Amino acid sequence: MELPLDIDQTTLLVILAAVFAGILAGWIIASGRGRRAEAAQQAQAAEMAGRLAQLAESLTSSQHQISERLQGQERTIGQLVEQRLTSFGERVGQRLNEQAVRQNETLTKLGERLAVIDNAQQNITKLSQEVVSLQDILSNKQARGAFGEVQLHDLVSATLPPSVYSFQTTLSTGVRVDCLLKLPNPPGSIGIDAKFPLESYEQLRAARDESERLAARRAFKTALDKHVSDIAAKYIIPGETAESALLFLPSEAVYAELHANFRDVVEASYRQRVWIVSPTTMMATLNTVRAVLKDVKMREQAHVLQREIGLLMKDVARLGDRVDKLDRHFSQATDDIRQIKISSDKIAGRGDKISELDMEEEGGAPAITPPTGRV
Numbered sequence: 559m560e561l562p563l564d565i566d567q568t569t570l571l572v573i574l575a576a577v578f579a580g581i582l583a584g585w586i587i588a589s590g591r592g593r594r595a596e597a598a599q600q601a602q603a604a605e606m607a608g609r610l611a612q613l614a615e616s617l618t619s620s621q622h623q624i625s626e627r628l629q630g631q632e633r634t635i636g637q638l639v640e641q642r643l644t645s646f647g648e649r650v651g652q653r654l655n656e657q658a659v660r661q662n663e664t665l666t667k668l669g670e671r672l673a674v675i676d677n678a679q680q681n682i683t684k685l686s687q688e689v690v691s692l693q694d695i696l697s698n699k700q701a702r703g704a705f706g707e708v709q710l711h712d713l714v715s716a717t718l719p720p721s722v723y724s725f726q727t728t729l730s731t732g733v734r735v736d737c738l739l740k741l742p743n744p745p746g747s748i749g750i751d752a753k754f755p756l757e758s759y760e761q762l763r764a765a766r767d768e769s770e771r772l773a774a775r776r777a778f779k780t781a782l783d784k785h786v787s788d789i790a791a792k793y794i795i796p797g798e799t800a801e802s803a804l805l806f807l808p809s810e811a812v813y814a815e816l817h818a819n820f821r822d823v824v825e826a827s828y829r830q831r832v833w834i835v836s837p838t839t840m841m842a843t844l845n846t847v848r849a850v851l852k853d854v855k856m857r858e859q860a861h862v863l864q865r866e867i868g869l870l871m872k873d874v875a876r877l878g879d880r881v882d883k884l885d886r887h888f889s890q891a892t893d894d895i896r897q898i899k900i901s902s903d904k905i906a907g908r909g910d911k912i913s914e915l916d917m918e919e920e921g922g923a924p925a926i927t928p929p930t931g932r933v
Contacts, residue, residue: 560753706752706808707736714739714750717844722851729799733792736806738799739847742854747791753805755781759812770931775819782816782823790830804843810836865879 707725714723714737727738729749736748758778765771785805793803805827807813813836817824827834835843 588789661891687771706754706806709808709837710737710750710752710806710840713840717841718848718851722847729793729795731792731795735793741800741850744800745802747798748800748804749789750804750806751785751789751793752808753785754808755785755812757781759809759815762815778815779820779823782820783826786823786827786830786832786834789832794831802833804840805832805834806840807834808837810838812836813839818861 646676711725712890714725718739724738724740725736728734729738735749736752739750741747750783755778758774758781762771762774762778789803789805793799794801807816813834815836823832833843853910
């Protein structure tokens with residue numbers, strides 16, 4: 559849009575130059591001092607006007623040439639701009655398509671992850687409901703005791719054969735033990751009782767200051783001391799059970815707290831021969847019991863092994879006698895074969911002598927003919 563404006567300015571300059579030349583010519587004519595001077599001035603003015611006209615024509619021709627060149631350059635620039643805009647549009651479209659594809663892939667992956675998150679949220683919601691149900695169960699003492707008994711039942715039944723344990727067994731004193739391991743003497747049957755001092759433990763964990771912590775520690779210690787004393791009094795019966803019993807804590811957290819901060823309670827249980835176990839240590843104890851039962855069974859079968867070994871030794875001795883007899887037979891057969899070989903050698907020697915005798919008769923004197931009875 560600036561190129562036409564430049565051409566109009568050039569034309570305006572030419573016109574202004576022509577006007578200025580006319581004014582100058584008039585001024586020269588007006589200011590002449592004489593007629594001859596005026597004529598000369600008019601001739602000069604006319605000549606100047608002709609030159610200005612030629613200059614105007616030259617400027618007009620230059621204007622047309624410049625205009626044509628500018629129009630050609632404008633067309634060239636327009637074509638280049640159009641090509642570049644087309645190329646830029648293609649690149650932008652390609653980039654937009656690629657971006658759309660990536661966005662679709664991202665949205666697809668995002669949808670899949672949101673589906674996974676939704677499933678996880680549902681599982682978390684279900685788990686939270688189950689945790690609330692577990693808390694409701696553990697808030698009741700009877701349900702809490704049943705929870706410990708079920709865990710004890712699963713551990714024992716998964717480790718030992720059914721013949722060496724029983725649940726809810728009544729002893730001779732009339733008390734019922736949660737689980738009784740029927741072991742041979744020594745050590746004898748071992749009683750296991752499941753206890754879960756959850757209330758005092760939760761009070762200990764929820765204590766906000768030192769006074770509440772001391773009160774909770776006393777309550778926790780008192781509860782465990784009572785459990786240990788009750789087990790020692792009820793489930794250790796001379797002549798019927800072993801000299802020790804087990805207290806099963808169905809919580810690793812409670813067991814860890816006991817051994818970390820209540821060492822005096824643990825030592826008191828040792829003195830009363832009540833061993834406190836958690837699910838992990840209970841599994842180790844049951845594996846030890848299984849190894850003891852296997853050793854006892856092997857000892858019970860030891861006399862059978864000794865008898866079988868004695869019979870095996872007799873069979874080995876009998877086998878040795880028969881081998882000796884077979885060896886004697888082989889020795890006799892070897893001697894017979896040697897004697898047969900000697901006889902065969904003698905026969906072969908006599909045959910050789912006979913063969914030599916025949917050969918001498920054929921190569922020497924004429925053979926002797928037996929008499930025929932003729933004269």
